[in-house]
Amino acid sequence: MEDLSRFKQTYFDESAELLEVAEAGLLRLTPGEVDSDEVNAIFRAVHSIKGGGGAFGFTELVAFAHEFETVMDGVRNNTVPVTTELVDTLIRANDLLGQMLAYAREGDPAPAGTTDGTVAALRRHLSGGAPQAQAPAAAPAAPAPVPVYADDEDDEAGLFGDAMAAIAAARAEEDPVPPGKLRWTIVFRPRPDLLMSGNEPAFMLRALRRLGDATVECHTDALPTLQTLEAELLHLSWTVTLLADADVDLDKINDVFEFVADDCDIRITADAPPPAAPEAPPPVTDPLPVAAPPAVVAAVPEPPPKTPGADAPKAEAARPRPNGGGAEHAGLTSHTIRVDLDKIDRLVNMVGEMVITQAMIAEHVRELPPGEFQELLEGLEQLAQHTRELRESVMSIRAQPVSSVFSRMPRLVRECAATTGKEVQLVTSGETTEVDKTVVENLVDPLTHMIRNSIDHGLEGPEERERVGKPRAGTVHLSAQHRSGRIVIEITDDGRGINRPKVLSKAIEKGLVQPGATLSDEEIDNLIFLPGFSTADQVSNLSGRGVGMDVVRRNITSLGGRIGVYSTPGEGSRFVLSLPLTLAVLDGMVISVGEERFVLPLTNIVESLRPKAADLHGLVGKCDVMMARGEYVRLVYLHQLFGIPGAVADPTRALVVLVETEDGSRLGLVVDEVLGQQQVVIKSLEANFRRLDGVAAATILGDGRVALILDVAGLREMSRHMDSRAPRPPSSPVAALPAPALEPV
């Protein structure tokens, strides 16, 4: 028979999903408001993991899953009350189940005693506290045969049974059994309603035939007259004489009648070959306690009163059923396939290369004499269109709802709340927002840290909250949404807000800020992103793991993202994370500065304009501003920032590209020329070179040259740093510029 181990991978993948389902359900399990659908879903998840695990012989895992499942079954049947302790135990059990799966996947046995503690905890929750001693791990591959043949003390069978025995004995005399064989006589008299359970005697007779040479004799003695015949009832019975090899034992024959044993009279007798044979018969006596001649006969009398169970199908069948059609499903079970991620990554890469090639061809075509290659140009236009669609389709394959990350957070919140003794309610929204898988994966760590941070530093304890007139439980709101081609994730808490005096004094104490410096509220808030900064008086278990918000920010910027913080004392804080939808391709505008080419993400660009001299205002120091659309915008000279010679320095002769960051602040980038829009494949600068300020990543242009992809928010930071080295003008309009709109929390 074929090996089923090829399904292990599917099993582990499926189990991973089921674990998440179970965890999500467990985290929603609240004492007093038990949702039976939810509980059923958890039960089924554990049950499926157990079922599959059994198929691959993961006995330890199955044994543990069984304990887990037993308690869930109790919850389902309302025999195990849902308490906070129970939920904790179940969550631990779910974790452990994941560990057991990991061991199984590696093919390692779990260390002795791995499950002991949790099993004990689970059993304590079972009603009556009686330990469940059954060992499900040893779930037999086949069910133990029901000993329906054993009740031969029922002597009413005597008449029939004796006759049978006589026949068998007589045959044994006149027709000896060949050596090494056994002859079985099987009398099979089903109850008339056997067919109603979907059982078919013909198939059972066929199954007997597969066991050896069978002669089937049909008895029609119970056949009613045509007038009284009920076609759906069964009136026939059979005697089968089976000459089988010695390895065919009573169990195998019983197996044939496994499902109908309770609905039939069955007698099985066996003749062994004469013991006189010089070569001893095979040791068949072990499974054959009934085999000794004269035949032992097990018998049940004529159809006895039906058991209630046997009646049930009819009663059920007779009951009219509304909605009986059920044809609403077309009959297809699944429209999805599982694909190895490597294959998709390869596809994404290939599409990326194709985008580059297409850009390259477009570049060459531009040099052709205009008007001569109309068809070629049209074809290229189409190619560009198709490439774009292909890119979008491929990227959508990897798109995942952020719920896969969000769903982990309730757990985290629970743990943090327990550690800090605070009451926390987590509200999530926008879980269905889709982002590229690479982005989703990279969200876990920053989100984890920020939520910890919000609970640990942001939220007050329940008593303090009551004192200031807030509900005891603090709320952390986690949301996701698409905004201008990026995903924006916000973590908002209704806690005490950033303690600005404390942050400032801490920063001065750590030498991060000069004593006496005047900083805006926003600048103070942003100090928490500085390396080495921590407001925690003591290194707590929660936030003080050597990971500060600086690391969070570094992680985010390395993904081409940005992070901002907005806080209102006493009302709470809001962290805003903005990330690209994908880390693979972006729509960019290629610009030139001197001999250099840069790419600006299209999503940042507002417009490009050539300023008149009257629009420009020089400010003390290096900062120039420009009046654009009624607003002062700081000018950033890219050639200065990156030290590029030969660029156009005079803004009235150059171009100013007006760019905007997610928080709405604007900059005017002074560049030589705007070369055109293009899709570019993002190549990580960190992975291939090193991190550069103001640069998000790199790409390869159509002519094969490497161009840097600019990070607008990073440029803003850089230009600020340049300002801060110069004395700040007291009434600089710039100071008021980038202040983000602070929405009420």
Add this chain to the structure above:
Amino acid sequence: MEPSVKKKVLTVDDSRTMRDMVSFTLKGAGYDVVEAADGQQALGVIGANKVDLVITDLNMPVMDGLTLIRRLRATPAHRTLPILMLTTEADEKKKSEGRAVGATGWIVKPFNPEKLISVVQKVCG
């Protein structure tokens, strides 16, 4: 005397792994297999296919195995359709529950392929 026309088996289980394994095993033994992930889907599949046997899990979302059997048995066309339960335990209570609603028989998980085929042969040839 094996049947010349391929018999069609419907396997109903919310676990993809289990469906895959049952499917694979039965196809290897010469059966046609169609799949459904719950009882409701199974009714749809049966509406669109002539199946010779149903193998159904008990615990499933949307519609569980017992309800599926009841629904099928309530339809005259499926009164004698063989329906096997695929249960995790050789638990007598579960079996008699299944029997009460009209199940033909049961297969114990984890099944071994040979056993599965022999059971299938027993109820649908």
